[in-house]
Amino acid sequence: MVNPADLGIQIPAVLVPAPHVDRHKWAVIACDQYTSDPAYWAEVRRYVGDSPSTLDLILPEVYLADPDVDTKIKAINRRMQTYLREKVLTPLAPGLILVDRRTPHVPSRKGLLLAIDLEKYEYRPGTKSLIRPTEETIAERLPPRIKIRAGAELELPHILLLLDDPGHTVIEPLFAQRARLTRIYDFDLMMNGGRLTGYHVTDPQLLAETFTALARLTVPAGTAAKGGAREESFLFAVGDGNHSLATAKAYWERVKAETADPAVLQHHPARYCLVEVVNLYDAGVVFHPIHRLLFNVNLDQFLQELQNGCPCRVTTTPGKAPVQPVAPETRGFRFWNGAASGTVTIEDTSSNLVIAVLQAFLDGYLRRHPETRIDYTHGTEATMKLAAQPGNLGLFLPPLPKQELFPTVMRDGALPRKTFSMGEAEEKRFYFEARRITLA
Numbered sequence: 001m002v003n004p005a006d007l008g009i010q011i012p013a014v015l016v017p018a019p020h021v022d023r024h025k026w027a028v029i030a031c032d033q034y035t036s037d038p039a040y041w042a043e044v045r046r047y048v049g050d051s052p053s054t055l056d057l058i059l060p061e062v063y064l065a066d067p068d069v070d071t072k073i074k075a076i077n078r079r080m081q082t083y084l085r086e087k088v089l090t091p092l093a094p095g096l097i098l099v100d101r102r103t104p105h106v107p108s109r110k111g112l113l114l115a116i117d118l119e120k121y122e123y124r125p126g127t128k129s130l131i132r133p134t135e136e137t138i139a140e141r142l143p144p145r146i147k148i149r150a151g152a153e154l155e156l157p158h159i160l161l162l163l164d165d166p167g168h169t170v171i172e173p174l175f176a177q178r179a180r181l182t183r184i185y186d187f188d189l190m191m192n193g194g195r196l197t198g199y200h201v202t203d204p205q206l207l208a209e210t211f212t213a214l215a216r217l218t219v220p221a222g223t224a225a226k227g228g229a230r231e232e233s234f235l236f237a238v239g240d241g242n243h244s245l246a247t248a249k250a251y252w253e254r255v256k257a258e259t260a261d262p263a264v265l266q267h268h269p270a271r272y273c274l275v276e277v278v279n280l281y282d283a284g285v286v287f288h289p290i291h292r293l294l295f296n297v298n299l300d301q302f303l304q305e306l307q308n309g310c311p312c313r314v315t316t317t318p319g320k321a322p323v324q325p326v327a328p329e330t331r332g333f334r335f336w337n338g339a340a341s342g343t344v345t346i347e348d349t350s351s352n353l354v355i356a357v358l359q360a361f362l363d364g365y366l367r368r369h370p371e372t373r374i375d376y377t378h379g380t381e382a383t384m385k386l387a388a389q390p391g392n393l394g395l396f397l398p399p400l401p402k403q404e405l406f407p408t409v410m411r412d413g414a415l416p417r418k419t420f421s422m423g424e425a426e427e428k429r430f431y432f433e434a435r436r437i438t439l440a
Contacts, residue, residue, distance in 0.1 A: 002211040008120030010272045015089040015434040023187040025051040027430040030158035031058045036375045052088045054431035077151045095202035103194035103427040109284030115272040123246040128232040136417045137246045145247040156431040157274040159241030164406040165279045170213045248273040274435045289397035290418040291383045295373040297393045311347035334396040338388030359416040376418040378425040
């Protein structure tokens with residue numbers, strides 16, 4: 001029998017909202033979405049009102065720079081204590097949760113909620129860990145997030161991990177057994193989020209079959225075929241929430257440094273992190289590019305510096321021309337500022353990825369122009385709307401073919417930050433479940 005601990009997995013004891021809680025108002029989207037759209041979060045607050053909600057247990061990142069952010073964090077910590085004390089959250093027996101997510105774009109995205117061992121994950125460059133990041137981790141982004149986690153009794157998951165399972169051997173067989181499982185939630189999500197259904201997986205036979213199937217994905221022959229004979233086992237790739245998982249890891253390292261008793265550390269709840277695992281080859285997993293939105297930028301100056309900084313060809317079309325998708329094989333991206341659009345074709349061959357060349361240029365441009373600010377946005381329409389505002393500029397990237405993800409991470413390590421997104425903004429994970437991360 002396969003020991004889940006050898007796979008970096010813990011069977012978690014999950015907390016879910018009590019039956020009297022309005023699920024429509026309870027579940028809200030991941031905190032790292034709509035970071036340039038405070039109106040979205042204002043509408044969520046208006047809809048939730050005074051009802052119990054995960055909105056009161058998270059800090060939307062649109063508010064990270066607010067002057068009263070510390071007050072917000074303290075309020076979140078108090079609300080966690082209140083929800084536990086008043087039994088707004090109730091515990092399930094240890095088990096996994098089979099998740100089915102319907103969105104406005106896909107009829108189903110299948111997932112499996114479990115806890116991973118942070119000892120099996122590393123985000124430093126060059127890592128060969130069992131669980132690996134897919135994008136560069138920016139250390140400067142972690143401290144405010146660690147501060148939030150450090151004072152929290154609970155974690156709520158929005159991290160999605162990917163499995164490289166073209167044979168559909170792990171998650172899909174569980175869905176064939178749904179009739180044997182207890183359905184624990186099934187409801188429509190707010191703000192055009194689709195529908196969320198969850199089934200509790202506690203049957204020892206089903207769990208054993210799942211862990212056996214996962215173990216098969218780590219066999220040396222399969223790993224060598226993707227990354228070479230010397231490649232170490234690689235089971236999970238972070239699909240969404242790279243910096244959130246890095247935050248959990250950094251906080252766990254702090255807990256280890258501050259805890260003298262090894263026995264306490266062995267089973268400390270902060271050693272684990274609740275995540276949803278999805279199959280890269282699930283039809284509901286669609287890779288979208290993450291676009292760049294620049295604020296307070298001059299288009300002509302930007303394009304001139306771009307051409308000076310890296311070999312490329314620029315074609316500009318005056319007027320309000322629509323921004324069309326860019327095919328990956330074109331090695332280019334499009335831009336739009338409400339008055340002009342165009343295409344940039346990258347001729348720099350130093351990287352196979354257009355985004356690697358562009359991001360290197362953007363990092364230097366932002367250092368030279370401190371008056372310019374950048375945001376990473378999801379969805380073409382939402383980005384176009386923001387890009388059309390005076391002084392803004394949208395850069396629209398091509399998608400990454402998803403079958404290239406695991407081989408690329410094995411070969412080159414983490415991709416440039418914000419290279420791809422799984423689905424559109426409204427398809428991101430909604431918070432529903434929770435787990436304690438402090439000792440009782």
